[in-house]
Amino acid sequence: MRVERGIEFSTDREISELVDLGERAEAAGFDALLASSHYNNRDPVAALTALAEATEAPNLGPAAANPYDTHPARLASQVATVQEYSGGRALFGVGAGDKSTLRNLGVERERPLRRVLETVQVTRKLHAGERATHHGTFDCEDAGLNYEVDPVPAYVGAQGPDMLRMAGKHADGVLVNASHPDDVRWSRERIAEGERERVREDPVDVAVYASVSVAEDGDAARAAARPVVAFIAAGAPGAVLDRHGLSRERAERVGERISAGDISGAAGAVSEGMIDAFCLAGTPEEIEPGVEAILDAADGIVAAAPLGPDERAAIELIPRVLD
Numbered sequence: 001m002r003v004e005r006g007i008e009f010s011t012d013r014e015i016s017e018l019v020d021l022g023e024r025a026e027a028a029g030f031d032a033l034l035a036s037s038h039y040n041n042r043d044p045v046a047a048l049t050a051l052a053e054a055t056e057a058p059n060l061g062p063a064a065a066n067p068y069d070t071h072p073a074r075l076a077s078q079v080a081t082v083q084e085y086s087g088g089r090a091l092f093g094v095g096a097g098d099k100s101t102l103r104n105l106g107v108e109r110e111r112p113l114r115r116v117l118e119t120v121q122v123t124r125k126l127h128a129g130e131r132a133t134h135h136g137t138f139d140c141e142d143a144g145l146n147y148e149v150d151p152v153p154a155y156v157g158a159q160g161p162d163m164l165r166m167a168g169k170h171a172d173g174v175l176v177n178a179s180h181p182d183d184v185r186w187s188r189e190r191i192a193e194g195e196r197e198r199v200r201e202d203p204v205d206v207a208v209y210a211s212v213s214v215a216e217d218g219d220a221a222r223a224a225a226r227p228v229v230a231f232i233a234a235g236a237p238g239a240v241l242d243r244h245g246l247s248r249e250r251a252e253r254v255g256e257r258i259s260a261g262d263i264s265g266a267a268g269a270v271s272e273g274m275i276d277a278f279c280l281a282g283t284p285e286e287i288e289p290g291v292e293a294i295l296d297a298a299d300g301i302v303a304a305a306p307l308g309p310d311e312r313a314a315i316e317l318i319p320r321v322l323d
Contacts, residue, residue, distance in 0.1 A: 003091070003155070003173065003207040005322060006032030006302035007315070008063045011041040018047050019054045021311060026055045028319045032207075034063035034093060034302060038101055045078045052086035060089050063209065063302065064157035064175060066097030068107045072119040073143045076126040080149040088150050093175055094119055095157025100234050100258040111137050113162050117170060120154045127151045157209065160237045161190045168194025173205035175302065177232075179279050181293035183240065184208050188297045207300040211279040214317045215308045218282040224309040225281040226267035230254050232278040233270060244277040279306075284321045291321050 007030045009018050022033045033051050035044040044062045052060055060082060065075050075094070083090035096112035109115075115137040122140065125132045128151065131144045153172035158164045167174040168191035176187045191206060198204070211232060213225035233246070234255030241248050250271065257266035280287040294301055301322070308314035 002205050002299065003032045003059055003302060004300040005030050005319070006034055006059065006207060006300065007307075007318070008034040008036060008209070008302055008304040009047075010036045010305045011038070011044055011047050012036075013042075015042060015047050015050050019050050021315065022051045022055050022057070024312060024315050026057050028315050030315075030319075031057060032059035032061075032091070032302060033057045034059075034061055034304075036305065037062040037065045037093075038098065039069050039105065040101060045082060048082045048090075049085055052082065052089065058089055059091050060086055061091035061093045061152075061155070063304070064093035064095035064155070066095055066102070067115050067119040067138065068097050068102055068109060069105055071140075072122055072138055073126065073132070073140050075119065076123040077145055079123070079152050080127060080145060080147075083149050083152050084147070090152045091173070092120075092123065092152045092154045093157060094123075094154060095175070095177075096163070098231060098235050100231065100255045103259050113166055116156060116163065117166055120156065120170060123154065124151065153205075155205070155207070158187070159240065161239075164190035165194035167191060168204055169197050170194075170199060171204060172200065172202065173207060175207055175209040176298065177209050179208075179210040179212075179290075179294075180244070180277050181290055181297070182243070183277075184294050184297045186243075205300070206298045207302050208294050208298045209302045209304055210294060211305065212287070212303040212314070212318060213279055213281040213306045213308045214284055214287055214314050214321070215310060216283060216313075216317075217309075218286055220309045221283065222275055222281045224306050225275050225279040226270045227263055228304075228306045229270050229274050229278045230258060230263070230266040233274045234258055234266070236278070240277075244273065246271070246273055246277060284317050288321050
């Protein structure tokens with residue numbers, strides 16, 4: 001399985017609308033259709049089931065589910081259901097989750113690297129038909145699935161150095177959470193460090209999970225990027241903020257407004273520098289150099305939200321850049 005040209009849809013809209021966008025994306029040549037996974041949006045498994053029914057895209061999955069608001073064994077069953085229903089087209093996008101929204105559930109992201117790694121390991125056991133007893137960052141006792149399923153490749157959403165190294169060592173694929181070429185090149189080096197101790201036979205597939213906002217009007221594209229960049233900036237590791245000369249205090253304020261439900265205020269607190277660091281935003285011609293530089297360092301790209309002020313138009317514009 002390879003993700004060369006993917007697209008992520010936010011599940012903040014009705015599933016019927018998401019299916020329409022998915023059909024348009026498949027017709028435009030995207031080979032992976034991914035659904036965002038946040039407790040306060042619609043259920044990604046329901047969305048992916050509808051996409052499996054409506055399309056023949058070879059890769060379908062959450063981007064990315066987190067093993068904090070849902071027990072990892074339950075996540076394994078959910079993605080196995082998509083695998084079964086889609087005829088073997090599922091991928092398991094898994095990551096540590098968004099700190100700001102997890103706070104709303106009273107959840108602390110303790111030991112995120114171990115949590116994600118243990119989730120991948122237990123999921124593989126369950127998909128292989130084995131029973132799983134595990135005591136670590138989560139517990140399960142003699143857990144198992146009551147049905148057989150083909151293994152589902154695990155794509156780890158990663159941004160920090162340790163998570164990137166772990167993904168290079170253990171995962172089937174990596175969804176590199178980056179939109180700036182400098183971050184992508186740095187991330188690929190960390191993945192390579194993990195690959196030197198790789199425990200999997202197949203090479204890791206490296207796809208860049210890049211926030212994209214594109215339109216014929218570049219200013220409109222940048223304005224549309226602000227709410228999504230707010231979430232990215234709020235969850236960015238301090239080292240990433242420092243690399244781009246961004247204020248940690250300002251990013252913290254953005255996160256506080258997200259946790260309070262003030263998405264408009266969070267978007268308004270986003271700086272122009274944050275947009276440049278965390279989104280490919282502008283006209284097709286303006287974002288093309290960034291896309292080209294990213295693909296020089298990665299195997300593929302997933303165009304993630306916001307996509308632009310007009311998503312249907314963006315679905316047509318992004319392949320123009322990629323081509």
